[in-house]
Amino acid sequence: MRNYTQFYIDGRFVDPITPRTAEVINPATEAVSGTISLGSPADVDLAVAAARKAFASYSQTSAQERLELLQTIQAEYARREEELGEAIMEEMGAPRPLACGFHTMLGSGHLNTAIEVLKTFKFEEERGVTLIRKEPIGVCGLITPWNWPMNQTCVKIFPALAAGCTMILKPPQLAPYSAQILAEILHESGVPAGVFNMVQGKGSEIGTALSTHEDVDMISFTGSEPVGVQIQKDAADTVKRVGLELGGKSAWIVLDDASLATHVAGATAGMMGNSGQTCSAGSRLLVPNSRMEEVKKAAAEAANAVTVGDPTGNFAMGPVVSKSQYDIIQGYIEKGLEEGAELVAGGPGRPEGLDKGCYVKPTVFVGTNDMVISREEIFGPVLVIIGYDDLDHAVEIANDSNFGLGGYVSGEDLDACREVSRKIRTGAIWVNGGFDFHAPFGGYKRSGNGREWGEYGLHEYLEVKAVIGWNPA
Numbered sequence: 001m002r003n004y005t006q007f008y009i010d011g012r013f014v015d016p017i018t019p020r021t022a023e024v025i026n027p028a029t030e031a032v033s034g035t036i037s038l039g040s041p042a043d044v045d046l047a048v049a050a051a052r053k054a055f056a057s058y059s060q061t062s063a064q065e066r067l068e069l070l071q072t073i074q075a076e077y078a079r080r081e082e083e084l085g086e087a088i089m090e091e092m093g094a095p096r097p098l099a100c101g102f103h104t105m106l107g108s109g110h111l112n113t114a115i116e117v118l119k120t121f122k123f124e125e126e127r128g129v130t131l132i133r134k135e136p137i138g139v140c141g142l143i144t145p146w147n148w149p150m151n152q153t154c155v156k157i158f159p160a161l162a163a164g165c166t167m168i169l170k171p172p173q174l175a176p177y178s179a180q181i182l183a184e185i186l187h188e189s190g191v192p193a194g195v196f197n198m199v200q201g202k203g204s205e206i207g208t209a210l211s212t213h214e215d216v217d218m219i220s221f222t223g224s225e226p227v228g229v230q231i232q233k234d235a236a237d238t239v240k241r242v243g244l245e246l247g248g249k250s251a252w253i254v255l256d257d258a259s260l261a262t263h264v265a266g267a268t269a270g271m272m273g274n275s276g277q278t279c280s281a282g283s284r285l286l287v288p289n290s291r292m293e294e295v296k297k298a299a300a301e302a303a304n305a306v307t308v309g310d311p312t313g314n315f316a317m318g319p320v321v322s323k324s325q326y327d328i329i330q331g332y333i334e335k336g337l338e339e340g341a342e343l344v345a346g347g348p349g350r351p352e353g354l355d356k357g358c359y360v361k362p363t364v365f366v367g368t369n370d371m372v373i374s375r376e377e378i379f380g381p382v383l384v385i386i387g388y389d390d391l392d393h394a395v396e397i398a399n400d401s402n403f404g405l406g407g408y409v410s411g412e413d414l415d416a417c418r419e420v421s422r423k424i425r426t427g428a429i430w431v432n433g434g435f436d437f438h439a440p441f442g443g444y445k446r447s448g449n450g451r452e453w454g455e456y457g458l459h460e461y462l463e464v465k466a467v468i469g470w471n472p473a
């Protein structure tokens with residue numbers, strides 16, 4: 001059992017002002033795995049005051065000093081990486097190789113990237129008579145979701161530290177353990193008191209206290225669209241900058257010349273990764289109508305090959321994060337059947353042999369783009385295959401979505417892939433796979449307005465100042 005009942009404020013682990021706790025449930029067993037404290041706005045006030053005080057000196061540190069701090073964190077993160085992975089496995093159910101592999105690697109990747117960017121980033125630039133300075137925006141509230149816990153926190157914390165900002169992290173109630181260990185890592189690395197603070201608790205209380213706070217300059221939020229909308233409204237009265245990274249319903253376009261065995265299988269297995277709980281997942285698979293029968297067969301085989309079971313065992317997919325998320329996903333699967341989508345793999349209920357735990361069957365439908373299962377973010381292992389007549393039709397379907405986070409295009413003809421990539425209205429598009437920590441990540445349309453990762457991630461935490469007359473005319 002883990003009992004993480006203290007917050008991290010002003011360089012110390014402290015008790016909440018008003019004691020109140022909540023149980024954390026392991027989604028694999030549905031049993032209580034530990035306890036956290038639920039904070040109150042009074043705890044937020046203390047954390048914001050500490051961050052404001054620390055900003056005076058931390059914002060004046062040199063890039064070299066911040067670089068050295070990040071390099072110290074690198075060593076401490078590496079020392080605790082296995083422990084972070086174990087915590088992620090327990091809090092949100094990722095299988096051990098994924099939790100101790102890609103999950104924690106994303107955290108160290110953002111740290112390494114912040115270091116690389118900081119080494120060459122120009123905080124000052126002269127243009128004619130004017131000096132343009134990039135200055136830290138101030139005290140930042142960082143509000144994160146549970147689906148990729150280290151990715152979501154590290155993609156905010158490390159660029160904010162690199163920029164010279166101070167911050168208060170509000171981790172998700174469903175995945176609070178890894179954030180607590182991260183706070184210990186930052187403490188052990190000698191992050192100056194007040195620069196990083198963490199208050200656990202309910203989004204509707206701690207998140208709202210941050211969004212409405214007079215002395216918070218910026219909110220960086222990753223999570224669902226409705227909460228993003230609420231945060232923007234809450235932050236309006238104090239004219240904060242609000243960076244939003246919201247949901248998606250990304251299209252994966254398989255071109256006519258693509259090897260279906262490779263690309264359809266890859267897209268299907270990719271959708272099931274992390275139990276389908278990835279905002280940029282390719283949850284709509286767009287394929288040529290002329291090859292639909294082959295596609296169905298390849299997708300069904302790939303989905304049926306995904307093993308599901310206890311995260312501590314040898315399975316490709318663990319549970320989804322919670323019983324309520326399980327119920328929401330089951331509701332969408334039922335909705336797909338009601339709407340007349342053709343079930344190709346999976347379906348309602350738990351996989352055979354699993355009568356406990358929040359396990360969902362890897363599910364594949366063939367449907368149309370107007371169905372609810374094609375329009376709303378399910379955030380579970382559910383793929384919808386949609387047929388297209390020609391490339392213009394594929395692009396039209398891909399862009400016919402309220403979201404605009406990611407996209408994928410697979411095919412042999414690179415020029416055709418590139419042509420499609422130009423026409424898709426999303427913040428990112430992957431051509432035949434690939435991965436790049438320096439590529440900006442964020443959404444068009446209702447997928448948000450921020451850009452994280454790499455140098456763009458640093459810009460999120462900077463103000464731009466013009467000093468006119470710096471050079472004589």
Ligand code: NDP
Nearest residue numbers: 144145172173202203204207208223224227245246247279
């Ligand atoms: P939520 O929006 O429910 O929660 C995200 C965070 O916001 C949690 O810490 C939550 O606290 C907090 N929160 C809840 N209500 C408020 C409020 N009124 N004010 C301030 N903060 C609040 O999302 P989920 O945690 O369910 O995460 C899944 C969603 O995140 C999906 O829609 C997914 O697409 C999106 N996402 C987007 C990504 C992107 O980069 N674009 C990446 C990953 C996920 P609490 O602990 O109480 O829940």
